[in-house]
Amino acid sequence: FSAGNEAAPAIDDGMGNITPAVGAEPTEPAYIAGEAASLGRVVAVGSLNIVEPTVTDPNPDYMKISDFSNRAGNDAKNYYILAPGERVVTTGPDDDIVFPGDLTNDADTIGDYYSVSGTSFSAPYVAGALALMLQTFPNLKDKPEVALQILLDTADDYVDTALDPITGTAAGAGADEVSGVGTLNLAQAFSPQGQQTLDFGAEKVSIGTVLAPSGGAFGDWATNSGALNGLVFQDKYERGFVLDADAVSAQLPDGLAGARMVNFQTRADWAAGETHSVRAGNLSFNWTQARLYDDPTAPYQEDPQSTFQMRYSFGANEVEVGRGGSLTRLAPDVSLLNEPGVGNAFSTGGAWAKFSHHLGQGLVMDFFSAEQSGRSQSGFRFGRDKPRWSYRFGATFVEDVNTALGGSVQERFGAEDQTQMTAYALEGAWLAGRRWTLSSGVEMASVDLPGVNVSDVWTSRWSLGASRPAGPGRLSLIVAQPWRAETGSIALNAPVGIDVRGALIHQTVNAGLTPSGRQVDFETRYGFQLAESWTGEAAAVVSTSPNHIAGAEEESALWFRLSTDW
Structure with missing residues (x-):
């Protein structure tokens, strides 16, 4: 009126x-x-x-x-x-x-x-x-x-x-x-108002959650697939709008799962901590306690959790158990970067165990199990050890109740991120000549993501390394690719329109789960012994196409440590 x-x-x-x-x-x-x-x-x-x-x-x-x-x-x-x-x-x-x-x-x-x-x-x-x-x-x-x-x-x-x-x-x-x-x-x-969501049939999920890069093995698959362009999202009044996923993604923060660089303060605390080792016959035991920096403003401080490793040999068998660190393997690992969904050497919450049986003529069978932060794995390796070379091949069964192989997939469609994976590995090490030691490893894994409809998901992970004595220390060079989705697709019950009654129209939309790029990390390390009790370590890392996102800015870091006993 x-x-x-x-x-x-x-x-x-x-x-x-x-x-x-x-x-x-x-x-x-x-x-x-x-x-x-x-x-x-x-x-x-x-x-x-x-x-x-x-x-x-x-x-x-x-x-x-x-x-x-x-x-x-x-x-x-x-x-x-x-x-x-x-x-x-x-x-x-x-x-x-x-x-x-x-x-x-x-x-x-x-x-x-x-x-x-x-x-x-x-x-x-x-x-x-x-x-x-x-x-x-x-x-x-x-x-x-x-x-x-x-x-x-x-x-x-x-x-x-x-x-x-x-x-x-x-x-x-x-x-x-x-x-x-x-x-x-x-x-x-006529512009979208308030919370803007997509309805995939389970529950409504915000655009930011749907389109944010997931990190981990799947990287930016959501935007790289292009399948989300043209879907219908709703605002707080349940009005429908056509989604321009590329434009929205360009305005969103990265929101990647987990920190990529290791926590250098934590690393320094462990470097400045105390390490002890004892050996009695076939039994060895060592443990490490990180340094505690007193905070006079804090009424109470917990001591850093210690890590330990115990090894016991009997006959043709060997048992190892530990807390913190990770299971040893022949393939080299980058030390300055965290791989989402994979434990690192300075995580102290996990525990692991390994049983090895020597079959004779250098043949070895390993069985292992590990658990850390909602991620558990168990498996076996079969291989051979010789004076100048070793190799292992086998399988690992992984279950992660918190992430989709280090990132996020199911959560963006109203389910909970989790992973079930069977990985097949081949790794080896070779003493080439008198000075160079070469090592490498490759893993391929079949992945299931409970809660969503995925098919043919295979991921890969590999690393190459070379090390040799150099001056008063040892130089190591490593090139590695963390877990990356190589094949696979997801079938979405996606909102594609609104009918004359205002009800959402859903249809199945298939999206590829492969990211746009391939992350490759390059690290060089040099550990050295100086006069008497002084030791040092220097390392540098460069990560290209971080999180498997093509065109993403390279990330790099430097680490230097010089220490002595007091």
């Missing part, structure tokens, strides 16, 4: 007679806006004067409430909105009918255009906006009060610190007695 054109300020005739201001609230019938009986389906529309620049005032206040427009008042302020109402161009009858006998009338009898003012010409802006809203979003057709509320919620706040001549109050922030909720903003009303 038009709010009315009755507004006029108070008049003082100078003789003690004051005519009070009028138009402080909408006139009939617009005053019912905001009443409970209106059920949120009535809005009062006031007039807005869009001020144009002039020579004398090139930078005017852009919009002002019209002098003649009835104000919002207190009762209707939450259902009062402003729209253009001055110098509105509209159609009308021929000028001879409107202005009979006027010498400036044109010669034809065709209807003409007129420039008019009044809240009667403001209300159609809101009515048209509401009609477009109901037409564009089918889910609102049976809930017109929601469509109207969107227009009210997305209005630009009208603020004027000067006292209004009609109400005697200022138009402050939020809904007020002068301007109600503010000025109609059609562009904002």
